[in-house]
Amino acid sequence: MTSSSSTPRGHHFFIRSRRRAVALVGVGSLVLALSAAASAQANLTGSTFEGGDGNLVVNTTGNTDWTNAPSRVTGIDKFADKTDDAFGQGTKEDNAAVTVVDGSIPPNKNDLTRFYTANETLATIGASGNTGDIMLYLAWERLVNIGNANLDFEVNQAKTTGWTPSTVGPVTINRTAGDLLVTYDFGGSGTPTLGLNTWVTSATGTTADCFSANSLPCWGKHKDLNGTNSEGAVNTGTVAEPIARGNLSVGLFGEAAIDLTAAGVFEAGTCKAFGSIFVKSRSSSSFTAELKDFISPQGIDLANCSSSTVTTPKLADGTTTVPSTGVAVGSTVKDSAVVTASPASVIPTGSVAFSICKFAVGTTSLCDGTTNVGTSVGTTNIPSNNASNPVTVVSPGYTVSDVGRYCWRAVYSGDTAKGIPSSSDSRATECFVVNPVAASGTTAQKWLPNDSGTISASAGGDLAGSATFTLHPSGDCTGTSVYSESVPVAGASPQTVSTSNTTVVVTASGSYSWKLAYSSTNANQTGFAATCKEATALTINNTLP
Structure with missing residues (x-):
């Protein structure tokens, strides 16, 4: 959830409370002098992460902590004093259908402000005895130290769509069989107690596998985490907060490191991937206690495949x-x-x-x-x-x-x-x-065959009659004609007349020939019968470059 740098009217109490929790950066040297960290080194086999020293900075050169945590993800609470959101009254861990409400966190309950998570795959031998152990690192911060802290980190394989920092009303948490619940219980002093539950459905178990519920789906049997596969601490002195800037007084910061492979979450030959995480507070150490404040889910990439x-x-x-x-x-x-x-x-x-x-x-x-x-x-x-x-x-x-x-x-x-x-x-x-496509052009030749003929007579006066042209698809005027046209002939000899073909089209190579006949209507002249007069060998080529 996001917080604003502006301060609306009526939120002065929120400002005073937060200032009690987070001091100015300028006193950082004093804070470090007073800090009583639980440990100054990483304790889990194969890991260099300082997950049990109760602070956010590296104490041993070459190690990692929250300032340089691998694949670190930050979740920030809505954090708006009395309008902070929470789960509605009566919500329990086994409830996937929850209701988000505003302004319902009692002042004596854990009011979360932010959380961090990080993860890595070890290149060295881990607590499982093999290389490639998958480590999960968790941290939380709260507004006021009320002593005990009872928190749960829910790690889901799938994201819950529609759940944002501004969501109010019904939300159904998108849970899948095998999802994780990391329980974090701190009694006010000493070392926190860490545990693990997995989500059980009818496809993966029976009601006998439930930890506290009497019906499926439910959170399965609780598994205590130990010093071999996990470590954790809550700050026992004021520590610097170099990420959010400022300082955190006693009891406002807690962290944990868990070897999920050694804890049995990731098994050899089986793939599992988690994509979402959020944190929530319980009203007491009981698993069935009501859920209170939460910080909405953040995406993560946690997988053994x-x-x-x-x-x-x-x-x-x-x-x-x-x-x-x-x-x-x-x-x-x-x-x-x-x-x-x-x-x-x-x-x-x-x-x-x-x-x-x-x-x-x-x-x-x-x-x-x-x-x-x-x-x-x-x-x-x-x-x-x-x-x-x-x-x-x-x-x-x-x-x-x-x-x-x-x-x-x-x-x-x-x-x-x-x-x-x-x-x-x-x-x-x-x-x-x-x-772009290059343009190109092609041609397709079409021939309209036409012919002309000259008619003449040496005597007898003007020409009178008609000339008939006949086109044959051969070179010797044989075969059925494909075109015929009669043209009037009149006037002084000689007379040249032509055809006017517009319908017969030649598109292929071949031989063509014309016959010409003349019929005279002048009694002093005679005509002549159809005679093969000419031939043409036609070659059509449309493929020249």
Whole structure:
């Protein structure tokens, strides 16, 4: 939950309370002199994290603490005095359906202000006796030291949608079988007691597996964590708060480090991935006590398996890589995603969602899914019978209709049932250029055959009659004619007349010939019968360069 730097009217009590809890940075040297940390070194096998010294800074060179915690995530309370939110009256740990209300935290109960979480996979041998142990680090801060502190960190595999720092009203926590509940109970002095419960459903257990509830789903049997797989501390003196700035007086800060592998959360050969965490306070040490304040969930990446997605733009066949010169407008392209799960024994399942973005040529933007979301091209499922790791998944086709620079994005869904986390690829190697299409021209010749003839007579006066032209598809006037036309002839000899063909079209090479006949209506002259007068060998070529 977020807090504001501005101070609304009527919140003076909040300011005084917070100042009692967090002093000015300027007295940091005095604070460090007075601090009585529980330990100055990391105690869990293989880990360099100082999770049991009750402060936020590194005490031993080479170690880590909250100032340099690996993959640190911060959650901040709404923190607005009497309007702070909390779970509604009567909410218990086994309730997934909860109600968020405003202004219901009694002053003598834990009023949380922020929490931290971090995690890492050890490169050295951990408490499990092997390399690769997965460590979870937790920390909380509260407004007032009321002595005891009873808190629970809920670590979910799936995020709860619609739950934000401003949410008020009904919320259903998105719980999955195997989700974790880390209990943190501090009696006001000494070392906190840490425990672990897992979420049980009808698919994974019976009511006999429930810790306190009488029906499923429920939190399962409680497991006490010990000094071998965990450590924790609450500050016994004023300590510096270098992240939020300021100082924290006695009892306002608590932390824990847990080897989840040694605690049995992550088992060899089984994938599990957690993506969300939040903290909440109980009204007493009893597991069935009412829940009070909380800080809304933050996303985390906590898994013993991993996945990677590497994609390559392809042509329409889905196998040929788009050339470095790009493709032409109107081309169909696809994206090929290679999904790899780790360890190698894990078989990827799930699906890959593909999107594409269009940019101007010469730009460097990427289809990152946030600033540039692009167009959804579709989702391709990994075949249910897949037995390969890695596995290649190809997108549906996408036709590029404009020039530009195009970039793909591929997002692998992961598989929450198997515990395989998601992954994606939207690197610059996902981009390619679409070029304009070069114009071209072709010809298709069409011939309209026409003929002309000259009629003459040596005597007898003017010509009178008609000339008949006949076109044959041969070189010797044989075969059925394809065109015939009669043209009037009149006037002094000689007379030249022509055909006016507009309907017969020749589009292919071949030989053609004409016959000419003349019929005279002048009694002093005679006509002549149809005679083969001429031939043409026609060659049509439409393919010259």
